[in-house]
Amino acid sequence: MAALIALFSNRVLVAALSWWAIAQLIKVPINYAVHHRIDLRLWVSSGGMPSSHAALVCALATAVALKEGLSSPLFAICVALAMVVMYDATGVRQAAGKQAAILNVILDELFQGHPISEERLKELLGHTRVQVIVGALMGILGTLAMWAVWEL
Numbered sequence: 269m270a271a272l273i274a275l276f277s278n279r280v281l282v283a284a285l286s287w288w289a290i291a292q293l294i295k296v297p298i299n300y301a302v303h304h305r306i307d308l309r310l311w312v313s314s315g316g317m318p319s320s321h322a323a324l325v326c327a328l329a330t331a332v333a334l335k336e337g338l339s340s341p342l343f344a345i346c347v348a349l350a351m352v353v354m355y356d357a358t359g360v361r362q363a364a365g366k367q368a369a370i371l372n373v374i375l376d377e378l379f380q381g382h383p384i385s386e387e388r389l390k391e392l393l394g395h396t397r398v399q400v401i402v403g404a405l406m407g408i409l410g411t412l413a414m415w416a417v418w419e420l
């Protein structure tokens with residue numbers, strides 16, 4: 269029980285996980301507002317608006333900056349991690365999603381009438397730059413707001 273209390277009193281962890289969860293949860297209503305359909309799979313999948321990856325790593329870096337200071341080595345590690353995660357989300361995983369979409373079209377056309385598999389490749393893997401920026405801003409501004417409330 270004491271370990272659980274210690275875990276939930278870790279403001280850095282609480283901020284990071286909170287903004288990850290919030291970003292995941294609001295994907296469904298945002299998707300509904302844009303596409304007029306409910307897709308509950310967005311709650312547990314990668315990709316979509318906003319980037320929960322960016323929200324998590326930016327909330328983490330912001331919370332560490334507030335707790336340890338901007339000159340701390342731990343903050344530097346968090347910034348480097350955030351840069352890698354956000355680059356991967358917009359670069360490598362976005363490209364993989366585009367390739368999956370093209371391969372799905374090729375498979376549909378090539379094997380039309382002769383199905384080889386019902387399983388399609390997952391296309392929503394990465395994020396656009398806007399999705400990452402929105403997730404990053406959520407993590408940074410949300411953590412600043414949380415920290416301000418905690419300091420009252």
